[in-house]
Amino acid sequence: NEELLERTEKLSTIGQLAAGVAHEIRNPLTALKGFTQLLKSKYSDPYFTIMLEELNRINLIVNEFMLLSKPSISDMKPNHIKILIDNVIILLQAQAISNSVLIVNEFTENMPPISCDPNQLKQVFINIIRNAIEAMPNGGNLTIHSEETPEKLFIRFIDQGNGIPKEQLAKLGQPFFTTKEKGTGLGLMVCYNIIEAHKGTMFIESEQGRGTTVNTIFPIQIS
Ligand code: ADP
Numbered sequence: 001n002e003e004l005l006e007r008t009e010k011l012s013t014i015g016q017l018a019a020g021v022a023h024e025i026r027n028p029l030t031a032l033k034g035f036t037q038l039l040k041s042k043y044s045d046p047y048f049t050i051m052l053e054e055l056n057r058i059n060l061i062v063n064e065f066m067l068l069s070k071p072s073i074s075d076m077k078p079n080h081i082k083i084l085i086d087n088v089i090i091l092l093q094a095q096a097i098s099n100s101v102l103i104v105n106e107f108t109e110n111m112p113p114i115s116c117d118p119n120q121l122k123q124v125f126i127n128i129i130r131n132a133i134e135a136m137p138n139g140g141n142l143t144i145h146s147e148e149t150p151e152k153l154f155i156r157f158i159d160q161g162n163g164i165p166k167e168q169l170a171k172l173g174q175p176f177f178t179t180k181e182k183g184t185g186l187g188l189m190v191c192y193n194i195i196e197a198h199k200g201t202m203f204i205e206s207e208q209g210r211g212t213t214v215n216t217i218f219p220i221q222i223s
């Protein structure tokens with residue numbers, strides 16, 4: 001619990017910092033990208049391609065920080081999580097297929113709506129599902145399971161990927177913790193932050209060689 005408090009505090013500080021920095025970087029970055037694109041189309045110099053790739057990478061990181069900076073959820077309305085997840089699956093289906101990953105839905109019939117900011121929650125589901133797909137480069141199933149009590153909605157993402165070593169479990173969600181060559185190590189941090197802003201929780205269970213389960217829990221509004 002103390003760990004959770006510490007993380008909450010760290011996240012809000014980082015979030016505020018991120019807001020300022022990401023904002024300041026964005027405009028000059030857009031200008032740089034534009035001019036590099038121009039140079040690339042004018043001269044056939046391979047260095048411009050590399051420059052553009054690196055600029056795109058900075059852009060990716062700044063975008064994730066921008067998300068961190070505005071978890072002040074603005075668009076809270078009752079939404080059906082099933083519809084949000086179905087939309088996200090459509091977005092990621094091509095990536096799943098190219099990894100031979102089968103996404104299996106095990107949603108309950110009458111999943112109650114959740115008061116949430118749909119775009120923020122979509123971002124959470126994108127990050128979780130993308131991680132699961134990336135953890136199964138040689139294929140497998142990703143099962144998305146729902147369950148509810150009168151007060152809570154549980155959504156679990158169960159993959160058959162490579163799993164996470166015990167000593168790394170505590171590092172999940174720390175900024176820049178990644179084991180991927182092209183990872184940013186910001187995805188889970190964004191997830192924790194957004195879910196917390198929705199008064200939900202997320203915890204990750206994993207066994208190396210067997211797979212990972214990402215558990216998310218959201219409060220159900222009693223009207
Ligand atoms: P990134 O995906 O850019 O590396 P994340 O914050 O999304 O950053 O994830 C951090 C790390 O957590 C990943 O690099 C990976 O090592 C681990 N991880 C997250 N989800 C999974 C998963 N489903 N299976 C195995 N490892 C995972």
Ligand code: MG
Nearest residue numbers: 127131187188
């Ligand atoms: Mg990720």
